[in-house]
Amino acid sequence: MKKITNDEAIALLQQIMRIKTVGKDESKVADILAAKMQPLVDAGLATMERLPYAPGRDNLIIVAGPKDAPTKLGIDGHMDVVAAGDPAKWSHAPFGAEIVDGTLFGRGATDMKAGLVAAFVALYNLLVSGTTLNSELHFFATVGEEVDNYGARQLAAAGYNAGLSGLIVCEPSGPQIEPTTRGIIDYTVTATGKAAHSSTPEDGANAIAGLFAYNAAAAVQTETLTSQVDPMLGHATHSITLINGGNQVNIIPETASLRGNIRTTPLADNAAFTAALEAAVTEASGKVPGVSLTLSIDSTLPSVGSPSDNRLVQTIQKVRTAQGLAEAPVVGGTGICDAALLLTPGMDMAEYGPGNDSSHQTDESIAIADFTQAIDSYEHIFAEY
Amino acid sequence: MKKITNDEAIALLQQIMRIKTVGKDESKVADILAAKMQPLVDAGLATMERLPYAPGRDNLIIVAGPKDAPTKLGIDGHMDVVAAGDPAKWSHAPFGAEIVDGTLFGRGATDMKAGLVAAFVALYNLLVSGTTLNSELHFFATVGEEVDNYGARQLAAAGYNAGLSGLIVCEPSGPQIEPTTRGIIDYTVTATGKAAHSSTPEDGANAIAGLFAYNAAAAVQTETLTSQVDPMLGHATHSITLINGGNQVNIIPETASLRGNIRTTPLADNAAFTAALEAAVTEASGKVPGVSLTLSIDSTLPSVGSPSDNRLVQTIQKVRTAQGLAEAPVVGGTGICDAALLLTPGMDMAEYGPGNDSSHQTDESIAIADFTQAIDSYEHIFAEY
Numbered sequence: 001m002k003k004i005t006n007d008e009a010i011a012l013l014q015q016i017m018r019i020k021t022v023g024k025d026e027s028k029v030a031d032i033l034a035a036k037m038q039p040l041v042d043a044g045l046a047t048m049e050r051l052p053y054a055p056g057r058d059n060l061i062i063v064a065g066p067k068d069a070p071t072k073l074g075i076d077g078h079m080d081v082v083a084a085g086d087p088a089k090w091s092h093a094p095f096g097a098e099i100v101d102g103t104l105f106g107r108g109a110t111d112m113k114a115g116l117v118a119a120f121v122a123l124y125n126l127l128v129s130g131t132t133l134n135s136e137l138h139f140f141a142t143v144g145e146e147v148d149n150y151g152a153r154q155l156a157a158a159g160y161n162a163g164l165s166g167l168i169v170c171e172p173s174g175p176q177i178e179p180t181t182r183g184i185i186d187y188t189v190t191a192t193g194k195a196a197h198s199s200t201p202e203d204g205a206n207a208i209a210g211l212f213a214y215n216a217a218a219a220v221q222t223e224t225l226t227s228q229v230d231p232m233l234g235h236a237t238h239s240i241t242l243i244n245g246g247n248q249v250n251i252i253p254e255t256a257s258l259r260g261n262i263r264t265t266p267l268a269d270n271a272a273f274t275a276a277l278e279a280a281v282t283e284a285s286g287k288v289p290g291v292s293l294t295l296s297i298d299s300t301l302p303s304v305g306s307p308s309d310n311r312l313v314q315t316i317q318k319v320r321t322a323q324g325l326a327e328a329p330v331v332g333g334t335g336i337c338d339a340a341l342l343l344t345p346g347m348d349m350a351e352y353g354p355g356n357d358s359s360h361q362t363d364e365s366i367a368i369a370d371f372t373q374a375i376d377s378y379e380h381i382f383a384e385y
Numbered sequence: 386m387k388k389i390t391n392d393e394a395i396a397l398l399q400q401i402m403r404i405k406t407v408g409k410d411e412s413k414v415a416d417i418l419a420a421k422m423q424p425l426v427d428a429g430l431a432t433m434e435r436l437p438y439a440p441g442r443d444n445l446i447i448v449a450g451p452k453d454a455p456t457k458l459g460i461d462g463h464m465d466v467v468a469a470g471d472p473a474k475w476s477h478a479p480f481g482a483e484i485v486d487g488t489l490f491g492r493g494a495t496d497m498k499a500g501l502v503a504a505f506v507a508l509y510n511l512l513v514s515g516t517t518l519n520s521e522l523h524f525f526a527t528v529g530e531e532v533d534n535y536g537a538r539q540l541a542a543a544g545y546n547a548g549l550s551g552l553i554v555c556e557p558s559g560p561q562i563e564p565t566t567r568g569i570i571d572y573t574v575t576a577t578g579k580a581a582h583s584s585t586p587e588d589g590a591n592a593i594a595g596l597f598a599y600n601a602a603a604a605v606q607t608e609t610l611t612s613q614v615d616p617m618l619g620h621a622t623h624s625i626t627l628i629n630g631g632n633q634v635n636i637i638p639e640t641a642s643l644r645g646n647i648r649t650t651p652l653a654d655n656a657a658f659t660a661a662l663e664a665a666v667t668e669a670s671g672k673v674p675g676v677s678l679t680l681s682i683d684s685t686l687p688s689v690g691s692p693s694d695n696r697l698v699q700t701i702q703k704v705r706t707a708q709g710l711a712e713a714p715v716v717g718g719t720g721i722c723d724a725a726l727l728l729t730p731g732m733d734m735a736e737y738g739p740g741n742d743s744s745h746q747t748d749e750s751i752a753i754a755d756f757t758q759a760i761d762s763y764e765h766i767f768a769e770y
Contacts, residue, residue, distance in 0.1 A: 182584065186634050197745070198646040199567070199719040201624045208625050208643075212600045239586045240593050241634050246627035249571050249644045249683075253626055258593075259634045261583040298634075334584040360582070 001039060003125040006372045010104070012036070013117040013371065014097035016079075017106045026079040026143040026151075029113075030060040033120055033141060037062060045127045051154060053143045059151045060141040061160060064123065065133040071165035073135040073312075073385045075123065075378075076152070076338045077116030077353075078145030081108040082360050089362045102368050109366040110355035115170030116141060118354060118371055122378030131383050138164060145338055148299060152338035161341075166312040166348035166385055169337045170378070172355020172366075178333035179313050179349050180232050180305020183264035183340065185273055186298040188257055189214050189281060191245070193291040195254040204252035205290025208245040211256050213287035215240060218260075218280035225268035225276060232308060233332035236268035259298075263334065270300050301340040305332070305349055312348035312385055319380040328352075352381075386424060388510040391757045395489070397421070398502040398756065399482035402491045411464040411528040411536075414498075415445040418505055418526060422447055430512045436539060438528045444536045445526040446545060449508065450518040456550035458520040458697075458770045460508065460763075461537070461723045462501030462738075463530030466493040467745050474747045487753050494751040495740035500555030501526060503739060503756055507763030516768050523549060527723055533684060537723035546726075551697040551733035551770060554722045555763070557740020563718035564698050564734050565617050565690020568649035568725065570658055571683040573642055574599050574666060576630070578676040580639040589637035590675025593630040596641050598672035600625060603645075603665035610653035610661060617693060618717035621653035648719065649688050659685070686725040690717070690734055697733035697770055704765040713737075737766075 004012070012032070019028045027050075034048060041048050046064035053059060060079075084094035084107045092098045092105035099105075104114075123139050140160065144150030155161060191211050196204025222238050229235055238260060245256025260277075264270050274297060281295045306312075308330045317327050333351050343349050354374035358364040389397070397417070404413045412435075419433060426433050431449035438444060445464075469479035469492045477483045477490035484490075489499075508524055525545065529535030540546060576596050581589025607623050614620055623645060630641025645662075649655050659682060666680045691697075693715045702712050718736050728734050739759035743749040 197720070198622075198624050198626055199648055199721070201622050206624055206626075208628050211628075212597065212625075215597045216601070237583075237586050239583050239591060239637055240597075241583055241591075241636060241638055242631035243593050243596075243641065244629050246644075249626050249646050251626060252624055256628065259631075261634050263584055335582075336584075 001043070001128045003128050004121045006375070009117065009121045009372065009375055010368060012121070013104070013114060016117060017097040017108050017113050018095055020095050021080045022083050023080060023144065023147060025056050027056045027058045029079040030058045030141060033060055037124065040124065040127050051158065053150055053154055057143040059143055059155060062123065062139040063136065064127055065136040067136060069134060069136045071135040071385065072163055073137055073382065074161060074164040074167040074342060075119050075137060075139045075170065075382065076142065076167060076342060077112055077119055077170045078142045078151065078338060079116060080144055080146050081111065081113070082146050085362060091363050099368065103365050104368055104371070105363060105365045107364055109358070109364045110172045111359035111364070112171050112353060112355065114355060114366045114371045115172060115353035115374065118374035119170045119378050121375045122382055126379055126383055133383055135165065135385050137382055142338055149338055149341050152341035156341040161344065164347055167339055167342055168312060168381065169339050169351040170353035171337050171351050172359060173352050174356065176329040176331050177313050177316055178331060178351035179308050179310055181303065181333035181335065181337060181339060181351065182233050182236070183270050183301050183303035184336050185262040185264065185270055185300045186259065187277060188259050188296045188298055190255070190257040190294050190296070191291055192255055193253065196252040198250045198252055201252050205288065207253045207256035207291055209288045210284060210291035210293055211243065211245065211258050213284035214280055214293055217283040218277060221276040221280040222273065225272055228265065228267040230265035230267045230332065232305065233265040233303065236265045237263045264303050266303050270302050274300070301336055304340050304343040306347060310348040312350045315381055315385045316350055316352055319377055319384065322380065323377065386428070386513045388513050389506045391760070394502065394506045394757065394760055395753060397506070398489070398499060401502060402482040402493050402498050403480055405480050406465045407468050408465060408529065408532060410441050412441045412443040414464040415443045415526060418445055422509065425509065425512050436543065438535055438539055442528045444528055444540060447508065447524040448521065449512055450521040452521060454519060454521045456520040456770065457548055458522050458767065459546060459549040459552040459727060460504050460522060460524045460555065460767065461527065461552060461727060462497055462504055462555045463527045463536065463723060464501065465529055465531050466496065466498070467531050470747060476748050484753065488750050489753055489756070490748060490750045492749055494743070494749045495557045496744035496749070497556050497738060497740065499740060499751045499756045500557060500738035500759065503759035504555045504763050506760045507767055511764055511768055518768055520550065520770050522767055530723055534723055534726050537726035541726040546729065549732055552724055552727055553697060553766065554724050554736040555738035556722050556736050557744060558737050559741065561714040561716050562698050562701055563716060563736035564693050564695055566688065566718035566720065566722060566724060566736065567618050567621070568655050568686050568688035569721050570647040570649065570655055570685045571644065572662060573644050573681045573683055575640070575642040575679050575681070576676055577640055578638065581637040583635045583637055586637050591673065592638045592641035592676055594673045595669060595676035595678055596628065596630065596643050598669035599665055599678055602668040603662060606661040606665040607658065610657055613650065613652040615650035615652045615717065617690065618650040618688065621650045622648045651688050655685050655687050686721055689724050689728040691732060695733040697735045700766055700770045701735055701737055704762055704769065707765065708762065
């Protein structure tokens with residue numbers, strides 16, 4: 001068996017980018033990776049398992065390396081992508097995986113089929129070449145990360161992350177290493193009042209006015225939280241991102257609702273924000289007679305991370321130095337990734353992967369050199385951790 | 386020619402209520418009224434004219450009485466109705482005009498086919514009976530009142546209200562007389578910001594936050610206006626009745642808008658409110674960096690009215706006394722009616738008509754006795770004014 005060449009890796013990435021895994025069909029990606037890995041499994045170099053989440057949506061788990069190693073490294077990448085939006089706005093077909101002047105275009109180029117495939121190829125090449133591994137390697141290709149980390153949630157619930165010493169998430173991190181990420185809360189506030197003709201608003205109770213009162217109360221209640229500055233993650237943030245209420249301009253609205261998104265930190269965590277939102281709803285409920293407000297926490301994931309000098313970060317920096325690269329800045333991650341589910345206390349963490357700032361954008365792309373560099377980096381990181 | 390009996394009047398009202406004039410087909414009502422009136426026109430007792438607004442939507446104008454009378458009384462009723470909503474929620478077919486135990490059910494029963502037909506029958510009977518009239522009578526059956534007073538707007542623009550001494554609007558007024566009504570402003574505020582991922586709200590500008598800032602500024606700017614108490618009309622009111630913004634919970638919203646409805650009085654008039662809204666938009670525009678706000682006045686109609694002891698009100702009270710009824714309370718009207726377009730300074734005004742508080746509701750209805758009483762009252766009022 002031979003190592004996968006860079007040209008073959010690029011072709012593999014293109015093949016996988018042409019599969020439209022927008023909230024479905026991750027199994028088609030898993031099929032390709034599994035078929036490639038099968039000869040190594042047959043040779044006793046790895047074990048492989050599929051964990052079905054839904055029809056056509058299998059997580060793929062590959063375990064390799066010394067069973068008796070003192071450390072275990074989790075390697076995570078998701079197979080799904082966000083929607084492409086209007087294809088007419090793209091300069092290149094969103095699922096065409098076209099290469100132009102050294103740049104590969106398409107949905108998932110940066111987020112994160114390049115990181116996924118680079119990690120897979122690195123793992124494959126390490127096993128084929130018989131390189132000595134310091135850790136047992138646990139490769140996770142997950143489903144549904146973009147919606148609510150379905151796959152990672154399932155893997156964590158089933159204990160696939162148990163006993164890992166470190167976790168590298170191959171999400172695009174630019175030229176930086178992220179040992180920690182903010183948490184998230186999505187919530188809904190629903191206001192219920194009483195309809196009336198707008199000529200006699202006193203006969204009704206204006207549900208939109210209830211939301212205005214909530215906003216004012218929430219701004220006060222969350223102020224001590226959003227003002228905290230975490231050394232790695234900066235400020236927690238709170239944004240009201242959706243609002244809807246009323247039926248006709250001449251009817252006092254009976255119902256209205258809004259949704260908010262919070263990014264939490266260890267200093268301003270999910271429990272503290274949830275308590276602040278509850279206090280705001282209680283306070284606002286008394287402000288508009290006849291309007292009642294209810295809070296629903298739709299989704300909550302904690303801020304997770306490990307110290308900025310954890311051993312995985314050190315390993316990455318050492319590999320960069322060996323490759324003649326400058327040490328990468330170590331910063332907090334602003335987004336959510338599978339680590340929110342897979343990381344447990346004491347586990348080393350690094351979000352580190354190829355890509356640029358085109359995630360979720362029209363004409364998402366990745367430089368081919370960035371991708372092939374990542375294969376090489378991952379080979380060294382996976383071997384040395 | 387004989388007077389229309391109460392039984393015939395009830396049948397005529399039922400026939401007209403069965404025509405579904407929800408923003409269309411008012412001509413079918415005009416056809417029925419015109420056919421009934423035609424013999425009197427042929428006998429030289431009245432002149433009749435149709436003023437087309439749109440295909441199938443004719444206003445009907447009937448003029449009768451002494452050309453040389455010192456006073457002219459306008460008599461107004463609209464032929465359109467609002468939508469019935471879900472027919473399944475009605476106990477009686479909304480356009481069936483069923484009578485049960487002395488109550489007539491259906492859309493338009495109260496608002497305002499009963500008032501329209503009662504005024505028409507009263508006019509017809511006065512002319513047939515050769516009763517002496519103190520004023521020339523100008524009967525207007527209008528289109529599109531429920532949307533934006535289309536017919537009255539057209540009649541006023543064409544001068545049909547020129548020279549009137551008084552105007553009786555046959556809208557349901559309960560057992561009260563309304564010599565004045567509040568004005569109205571409908572407006573839209575649109576906020577434009579910049580989209581960003583909700584993990585980095587500082588890269589965007591939250592349009593919904595712009596609307597929250599507008600609401601706070603508008604509350605302050607309009608406070609001196611909404612606190613004014615008009616002796617007849619009470620407080621002016623300001624309600625935000627529609628709001629919409631955002632696309633996804635994890636995207637900082639680029640656009641958001643709200644609509645508001647204001648009911649004005651002579652003390653807190655349309656110009657003053659418009660200035661306050663403009664000031665609020667200007668103030669709020671500076672509050673959320675990157676968000677710009679614009680105000681659009683969608684519709685504006687002034688508060689109109691005449692003194693509470695005007696001659697038309699006096700005539701109505703005199704007729705009530707003669708009929709053995711108590712004097713009716715004279716109060717300000719909260720809603721908008723065709724008078725907002727047809728009334729000019731110095732004109733006597735009274736909104737006075739049969740009906741209850743079921744306007745625009747499911748199972749709208751009118752007591753038959755209320756309707757027939759109105760025919761009799763109108764005969765006396767039209768003759769004596």
